[in-house]
Amino acid sequence: MRRPLIIANWKSNPATxxxxxxxxxGIEKRIASIRGVETVIAPPFPFLAAVARTLKTSALGAQDxxxxxxxxxxxxxxxxxxxxxxxxxxxxxxxxRRRLMGETDEMIARKVTAVLAAxxxxxxxxxxxxxxxDEIPDAVGVQLSRALASVRQRQLKKLIVAYEPVxxxxxxxxxxxxxxxxAFRAGTYIRKIIAGKFGAAASRSARVIYGGSVRAGNIRPFxxxxxxxxxxxxxxxxxxxxxACIVKNTVx
Ligand code: PGA
Numbered sequence: 001m002r003r004p005l006i007i008a009n010w011k012s013n014p015a016t017x018x019x020x021x022x023x024x025x026g027i028e029k030r031i032a033s034i035r036g037v038e039t040v041i042a043p044p045f046p047f048l049a050a051v052a053r054t055l056k057t058s059a060l061g062a063q064d065x066x067x068x069x070x071x072x073x074x075x076x077x078x079x080x081x082x083x084x085x086x087x088x089x090x091x092x093x094x095x096x097r098r099r100l101m102g103e104t105d106e107m108i109a110r111k112v113t114a115v116l117a118a119x120x121x122x123x124x125x126x127x128x129x130x131x132x133x134d135e136i137p138d139a140v141g142v143q144l145s146r147a148l149a150s151v152r153q154r155q156l157k158k159l160i161v162a163y164e165p166v167x168x169x170x171x172x173x174x175x176x177x178x179x180x181x182x183a184f185r186a187g188t189y190i191r192k193i194i195a196g197k198f199g200a201a202a203s204r205s206a207r208v209i210y211g212g213s214v215r216a217g218n219i220r221p222f223x224x225x226x227x228x229x230x231x232x233x234x235x236x237x238x239x240x241x242x243x244a245c246i247v248k249n250t251v252x
Contacts, residue, residue, distance in 0.1 A: 002207065005037075006037055007040040009234050010234075024051040025054050029240075030243075040123075048062065060088060062089070063091045065077060065115055066078045083120060088121055095129075125164050126164070140186070161207070163210055164232060177212055219231060
């Protein structure tokens with residue numbers, strides 16, 4: 001069985017370089033002795049260098065990457081630049097980027113394709129804005145299929161699909177975490193779609209993780225339910241002690 005994976009998505013936090021260094025150091029100190037869990041810290045771009053110097057246990061992540069390499073792309077940060085920085089994991093298609101920055105399925109597909117072709121881990125976020133009842137809406141499958149349109153079977157081992165229902169993200173008004181049972185259902189649904197495209201055996205090399213209001217007190221049932229191999233953590237990753245507890249409570 002693979003080690004579970006916990007990814008800290010700091011979003012556009014904290015406000016200063018100094019606080020970013022402190023937060024990274026605080027997390028690293030607390031998780032140094034925890035075995036059996038992989039961790040990734042994804043700070044904002046300007047703090048990557050400082051955070052990279054602090055990391056001993058966690059891998060370095062980024063929250064987006066442009067699909068082109070070096071070139072005339074004003075304001076863009078390319079996967080190539082991130083790779084040269086030691087970034088191994090790139091979050092792609094987060095619902096905040098889809099909603100606030102107008103990212104389309106097509107743009108997300110180009111990013112996933114470029115990042116996987118570069119041999120980096122793509123953390124592809126999918127998730128519905130609303131859910132009525134327990135059924136996982138088709139919109140999730142559509143997001144996933146479109147994002148994977150140009151992905152090759154052999155690249156699946158670097159693919160991580162983060163199921164993040166938008167209504168469960170802690171900053172959404174009225175947010176509540178999904179239930180472990182429904183997250184299990186979502187995990188199974190996502191695996192089925194990957195298996196439909198690449199075959200059941202190949203689909204197992206991709207990982208599926210859960211995101212949305214994950215805390216130290218609720219992570220365990222998501223992992224124990226069985227379909228989720230980790231979590232993408234937003235708000236709680238800004239508190240070193242809370243984040244370290246999430247990592248600790250994930251150990252199988
Ligand atoms: P949250 O955010 O843990 O604060 O709900 C998760 C995410 O948006 O990645």
